[in-house]
Amino acid sequence: MQVxxxxxxxxxxxxGAPDVAVSNLSRIFGGASRETWAFDASWxxxxxxxxxxxxxIRRDPPASLLDSNNDLExxxxxxxxxxxxxxxxxxxxxxxxxxxxxxxxxxxxxxxxTDAARxxxxxxxxxxxxxxxxxxxxxxxxxxxxxxxxxxxxxxxxSPADAALHEVERWERTxxxxxxxxxxxxxxGFSWLKRxxxxxxxxxxxxxxxxxxxxxxxxxxxxxxxxxxxxxHAGDPIEDLGWVVxxxxxxxxxxxxxxxxxxxxxxTMYEASGGAKVNADTLKFWEVFSxxxxxxxxxxxxxxIIEGKTPDLLLALTAYVNPGxxxxxxxxxx
Amino acid sequence: xxxxxxxxxxxxxxxxxxxxxPELQSLYAQSQMAVAMTLFGIAQRDxxxxxxxxxxxxxxxxxxxxxxxxxxxxxxxxxxxxxxxxAPAVPEPSASLRLSALRAEHDGLRxxxxxxxxxxEPAADDPALAPLRPVRAALFAWxxxxxxxxxxxxxxx
Numbered sequence: 001m002q003v004x005x006x007x008x009x010x011x012x013x014x015x016g017a018p019d020v021a022v023s024n025l026s027r028i029f030g031g032a033s034r035e036t037w038a039f040d041a042s043w044x045x046x047x048x049x050x051x052x053x054x055x056x057i058r059r060d061p062p063a064s065l066l067d068s069n070n071d072l073e074x075x076x077x078x079x080x081x082x083x084x085x086x087x088x089x090x091x092x093x094x095x096x097x098x099x100x101x102x103x104x105x106x107x108x109x110x111x112x113x114t115d116a117a118r119x120x121x122x123x124x125x126x127x128x129x130x131x132x133x134x135x136x137x138x139x140x141x142x143x144x145x146x147x148x149x150x151x152x153x154x155x156x157x158x159s160p161a162d163a164a165l166h167e168v169e170r171w172e173r174t175x176x177x178x179x180x181x182x183x184x185x186x187x188x189g190f191s192w193l194k195r196x197x198x199x200x201x202x203x204x205x206x207x208x209x210x211x212x213x214x215x216x217x218x219x220x221x222x223x224x225x226x227x228x229x230x231x232x233h234a235g236d237p238i239e240d241l242g243w244v245v246x247x248x249x250x251x252x253x254x255x256x257x258x259x260x261x262x263x264x265x266x267x268t269m270y271e272a273s274g275g276a277k278v279n280a281d282t283l284k285f286w287e288v289f290s291x292x293x294x295x296x297x298x299x300x301x302x303x304x305i306i307e308g309k310t311p312d313l314l315l316a317l318t319a320y321v322n323p324g325x326x327x328x329x330x331x332x333x334x
Numbered sequence: 335x336x337x338x339x340x341x342x343x344x345x346x347x348x349x350x351x352x353x354x355x356p357e358l359q360s361l362y363a364q365s366q367m368a369v370a371m372t373l374f375g376i377a378q379r380d381x382x383x384x385x386x387x388x389x390x391x392x393x394x395x396x397x398x399x400x401x402x403x404x405x406x407x408x409x410x411x412x413x414x415x416x417x418x419x420x421a422p423a424v425p426e427p428s429a430s431l432r433l434s435a436l437r438a439e440h441d442g443l444r445x446x447x448x449x450x451x452x453x454x455e456p457a458a459d460d461p462a463l464a465p466l467r468p469v470r471a472a473l474f475a476w477x478x479x480x481x482x483x484x485x486x487x488x489x490x491x
Contacts, residue, residue, distance in 0.1 A: 029365035182444035185477055187451035195456055250491045313369040317489070320376060324490030326481040333455070334474050 001025065001037055001059070001100060009099045010041055013092055017043040017051075030314070033230050034070075035059040038109060054109035056088065060102040062310050071095065072153050074105045076229045079150045084142050086110070086225045112217030112224040119218060120251035120259025128221035133260035134269050135223045136216070140244070141275035143226070144205040144237040151206075156234030160200040163236040164285065168193050171293050178300040185326040189292040192333040198236070198282035205276070207235040212249045213258040237276040241267065242286025247328050248294060248321070284332070291329045295322045340381050347374035376486060388436040391480060392427070395443040398473055399424055402450055405465040414453060414463075421449040447473070 007022040014020055025039040037059065042052040060070065070093060077090040093105035119125050119132065148154055157166035172190050175183060209231030217225040244257055244266060251259030257266050267278045299322070301315035337345055351371060358364045406414045425442030428435040447454075454473060457466035 026360060027362040029362050181441050182448045184444050184447040184451060185481065187448045188455045188474075188477075191452045191455035195459070248491055253491050313366050313373060316373055317369050320484070320486045321489045323481040323484035323486075327478050327485070330474050330478045330481070334458075334471075 001027075001057075003039075005100060006039065006057075009094075010043075014043050016046045019044050033061075033228075035061050055091070056107050056109050057100070057104050058107070059100060059104035060097065061312070062102075070103050070105050072151075072232065073229045075151050075153050076232055077107060080146065083146055085139055085146070086223060088225055088227075110217050110225040112219035112222075114214055114217055114227070116212075116214035116249070116251050116259065120213060120256070125221075128218075129260050131221040132218055132223060133258070133266065136213070136244075136258065136260065137266055137269035137275070138273040139216075139223060139226060140208070140211060140240055141270055141273035143208055143211075144240070144275055146206045148204060148206050148234045154206070154232065154234050156204060160202070160204055160236070163201060163204060163239075164197045164289075165194075167233075167235060167239065167289065167293075168197075171289075171296050175296045175299060178296070178303045180299070180303055180306060183295075183299070185329055186292055186295055189288060189329050189333065193285065193289055193292065196281075196285050196288075198238070198279070198285045201236040201238070201276065204234040205237045207233055207237065207239050209233060209240070209243070211240045211243055212246075213251060213260060214249070236282075236286070238278060238282045239286045239289070241270065241278060241283055242288075242290040245283065245287055246290050246294065248291075248325060288329065288332050291325050291332065295325050295329075298322050340378050343374055343378050343381070347371060347378075372486075372488070380484075384433055385431055385436065387483070388433070388440055389431070392436065392439050392443060394476060395440070395447070396424065396427070398469060398476060399443060399446055399450075401472070402447075402454060402466065402469045405469050406450070406453065408465040409463060411462055417450055417453050422446050 003022050003025050006025065007020055010022065011017070011020045020041060020043040023040045023042075025037060028036040028038055030036070035058070037057040038054065039057070040052065040054050042050065045051050058070065058073065074090050074093045077087050080087045081089060088107040088110050090105060090107040093103075094100065095103055097103040119129070125132075148156065157163050168190065175186055175190075179186075208226070208229060210228050211226075215226070215228040216223050217227065245263050246257075249258045250256060255262060257263050260266075261269075267283070271278060298318045302319035304310050305312065305315040350367070355364070355367050358367055403418060406418050422442070422445050424446055425439050428439040430436075453463060454466055454470050457463035457470045
């Protein structure tokens with residue numbers, strides 16, 4: 001990405017400012033579903049005051065782990081502003097992709113870091129972890145109380161009764177489309193899922209779809225922003241809890257879900273915060289589903305790199321996450 | 335011929351690490367380099383045993399599919415009969431030890447397993463599918479062991 005083009009784009013967003021300057025443009029590693037760039041900007045406001053702000057650009061990659069669009073994230077961040085769920089303030093979106101080669105949107109940079117392993121393992125965060133765990137549960141309950149009708153672009157099943165099968169079929173379609181080799185473990189997983197569909201939720205809620213330690217910003221003992229809404233949709237609230245409890249996020253390599261607290265502690269805090277009542281069988285269904293979905297995401301990434309759609313080596317590496325997740329799937333459904 | 339292929343991969347990895355990596359300025363490029371180094375390690379790890387691993391896996395999978403087909407034949411249900419009739423044909427053992435031929439055989443065997451999965455997986459709970467239970471247990475154990483062989487420890491918690 002060229003600094004000059006970015007500065008020219010920003011100049012259009014601040015038409016009265018004669019001196020928009022861009023600095024510290026750098027790409028952030030990870031986020032394999034969308035390119036993430038950070039930069040600082042400064043300009044003179046109409047009243048003559050000097051302004052400066054840190055921004056994040058989320059730009060479509062040439063190929064990715066996910067087939068998603070900027071509109072959904074932009075709409076969600078816009079709708080969630082002021083809802084009590086901490087999210088960055090979104091500023092501009094370019095759907096045409098004419099300004100910086102591909103479609104993108106810009107949001108203000110929040111304070112904090114996302115480093116999951118450091119949060120969950122480092123002694124410096126030992127005292128912060130219980131508080132972060134509690135906030136993580138409270139914010140999830142808040143997300144699940146959000147009015148989904150405020151975001152028309154959100155994918156949703158026809159009714160709560162269809163919530164589970166809607167997601168199972170979505171990811172089965174993705175597997176059939178993207179798997180480059182037969183996937184017997186995932187086939188076993190889909191068979192199990194279709195036989196263990198949970199009872200419908202009371203109502204459809206906003207499901208984050210990737211709610212895990214590593215997808216929120218934290219500063220000290222405070223969660224400052226919930227990120228990565230590419231897989232958000234309307235569905236069963238327990239789907240998000242299934243993702244939370246996955247073995248893959250047990251960063252401390254012990255029993256703590258998300259590397260922060262026990263499974264029971266998280267469920268108790270979530271329910272006490274006004275979240276849905278959690279049934280153990282329903283949670284197990286969504287845990288199995290989450291592991292299957294996780295594998296399929298990486299199959300899509302592997303296909304992208306094998307077909308030469310992207311040079312991002314992370315997509316080759318993440319394919320090697322799958323064997324460990326397959327072991328977990330088999331353990332859960334055996 | 336020395337260096338052999340594994341030694342070449344290691345030499346390339348070492349050379350890149352020594353001469354290219356220090357020149358990288360951005361954190362993003364350095365992170366991509368770290369990923370590349372890990373991928374070189376995976377390629378080396380899997381290289382030497384690739385052929386015998388596939389030969390062994392194909393033989394084991396073939397035996398389990400034969401057991402599955404025999405168990406299905408004992409089940410008096412339309413879906414069991416249909417599964418036998420419609421599943422892809424079990425591929426002939428590869429006459430070649432080329433990786434490409436062994437991989438094709440392996441994919442063919444796994445495709446048969448995929449086709450039978452909707453009957454094998456429910457066997458644990460469905461009394462009518464009881465003849466498949468030993469096959470299910472053996473297949474799950476085999477699939478788990480097969481996946482464990484391919485685990486990259488730093489990638490899984």
